[in-house]
Amino acid sequence: MKFQLFFLTIIISVGVNSVRCSDSQNKSKLIIIGAGSSGIAAATKLVAEGFEDFIILEAENRIGGRVHTIPYEGDASIDMGAQWVHGQEGNPVFQMAKEHQLVKEECPSYSGIMLVNSSRVPMDKDVDHKLLKMMDEIINEHDEDMLKYNGSLGDYVLDKLRATLNNNASLSHYLSSPRFEESFEFFGKFENSVDGSDSWFQTSAKGVAKYDLLKGCNVVVWKKGGYGNVLKLLLKQLPGQTPIDLGKKLILNKEVNKINWSDPSNILVESADGTIYTGEKVLITVSLGVLKTRPDLFVPPLPSWKKDAIEGLFFGSDAKIFLRFPHKWWPDEVEGFSLFWT
Ligand SMILES: Cc1cc2nc3c(=O)[nH]c(=O)nc-3n(C[C@H](O)[C@H](O)[C@H](O)COP(=O)(O)OP(=O)(O)OC[C@H]3O[C@@H](n4cnc5c(N)ncnc54)[C@H](O)[C@@H]3O)c2cc1C
Structure with a gap:
């Protein structure tokens, strides 16, 4: 799966040479x-340098x-976010975490996930898993093809899935089965959770193909302490380390x-309580x-190429x-549930 929720950071830097301010307390280079x-990553790197x-x-x-x-x-x-x-x-997160044995070695397979529909009926594992696997392969194994496609991810998968089933006599009956629609809808929702989208008919197929997936296990799990460990790693707050004190x-x-x-x-940065830095x-x-x-955040407004990027994404x-x-x-053998809404 292509997880598109990595550190999404929009960094805008406004550069300059000298500082002029009456209140030296609130004056800093950066x-x-x-x-x-x-x-926190930027701050700890700066301190280290x-x-x-x-x-x-x-x-x-x-x-x-x-x-x-x-x-x-x-x-x-509990991880409320990442x-x-x-x-x-x-x-870099994996490398830091591995060095301190904070993450599990084995990659979860999630093979024990049970598929159930909203009428509490377990789904036909063979049929539904087959369809889900096909859609997974369509997305993850055809980057070249997807790069040439100008439509949405949902349309791309639908076109490809229909073509695959039509071309295979032993599978073509799936096309008219309710399984097809349910599986397609479920997979779309799953993709939305991965891409942070509301509908995969709004997600660009080309954009997904351009996304670089890092090699190795894609769902590495922390042994304990959750993703918050990343802050401890950056701030060197683990036992035996000399903490970075901000x-x-x-x-x-x-x-x-x-x-x-x-x-x-x-550059004057004003906070809600009126303090100026x-x-x-x-x-x-x-x-x-x-x-x-917050288009009003910047005075003067950002140049149009930056505004276009912010609005366009x-x-x-x-x-x-x-x-x-x-x-x-x-x-015991059930690792989780995937819910199909009929
Ligand atoms: C539900 C969820 C699940 C996720 N799961 C994963 C996952 O499993 N793995 C993964 O790698 N990533 C995951 N992500 C993505 C990951 O959490 C983010 O990409 C990452 O935390 C972004 O870090 P950031 O510092 O760039 O931005 P943020 O974490 O958003 O930090 C920006 C900071 O700026 C502050 N701020 C905002 N406006 C102002 C202002 N006007 N003045 C002062 N401060 C301000 C905010 O309070 C915030 O602290 C998930 C995200 C969510 C929401």
């Missing part, structure tokens, strides 16, 4: 906006952003409301969603819902 994994003249302004009362692991029971935890490490080769550089509960770069030699450079790590809803919503049951009612 202002990082956002203390999610991108902001000996650069200390920066501050981080974070709107929330915690660091991590969309990496948000909360304690559960005992030593268990959960899996997608890919091993060339993945100290007064990190300012929480500071939502940035305005970035005034009309004088590029003196000045910097020679600003590193913005807020999400695409924030950039889309679309995304839907991705939600996780945690259910707690009083006891385990499912058989």
Whole structure:
């Protein structure tokens, strides 16, 4: 599967040479906006390189952003946001985590997932798995073909799946079976969860083909502590490490409301409580969603090529819902359920 939810970071830097400000307290060479994994990665790298003249302004009362692991029971935890490490080769998160034996060696196969429809009827594993596997192969094994396709991912898979079934006498009866529609709909929803889209008929097939999947296990699982470990790794907070103390550089509960770069030699960053910070450079790590809803953030507005990119990139919503049951009612061999809505 192509997981497209890696660190999506829109970084805009507004550069300059000198600083002019009356309040030297709020003056620094660099202002990082956002203390999610991108902001923390930037800050810790700068400290490691000996650069200390920066501050981080974070709107929330915690660091991590969309990496948000909360304690559960005992030593268990829940990842409200990022959960899996997608890919091993060339993945800095995997490399750091492996070095400290924080991730599991074995890759989950999810072969024990049970397919059930909304009338509580277990699906025909042979038929449905076959159809799902076909769709998976259509997406993951035909990049060249997909790169030439100008339509949506949903249309691409539908065209290909129909053609494959039509060309195979032993499978063509699937086309008129309710299984076809249910499986196709389920797979579309699964793809939406992977791509962060609301409909795979809005996702570009070409865009999915261009996405580079890192080699190795695509759903590496943390042994314990969840994805929040990544923040500990960056901040060197694991046993035996000398922690990086961001100290007064990190300012929480500071939502940035305005970035005034009309004088590029003196960028003024204003927070919701009216405090003004000045910097020679600003590193913005807020999400695409924030950039889309806050066109007023920049004074003067961003150049049109940046605005076009922000407006042109679309995304839907991705939600996780945690259910707690009083006891385990499912058989041991069942690793999970995939729900098909009839
Ligand atoms: C439900 C969900 C599941 C996910 N699952 C995975 C997964 O399994 N594996 C994976 O690799 N990735 C996953 N991701 C994606 C991953 O979480 C993100 O790509 C990553 O955390 C983004 O980090 P970031 O620092 O770039 O942005 P963010 O985490 O969004 O950090 C931006 C920070 O900026 C702050 N901010 C915003 N506006 C302002 C402002 N005006 N002033 C000051 N601060 C501001 C925010 O509060 C936030 O702390 C998932 C995401 C979600 C939502």
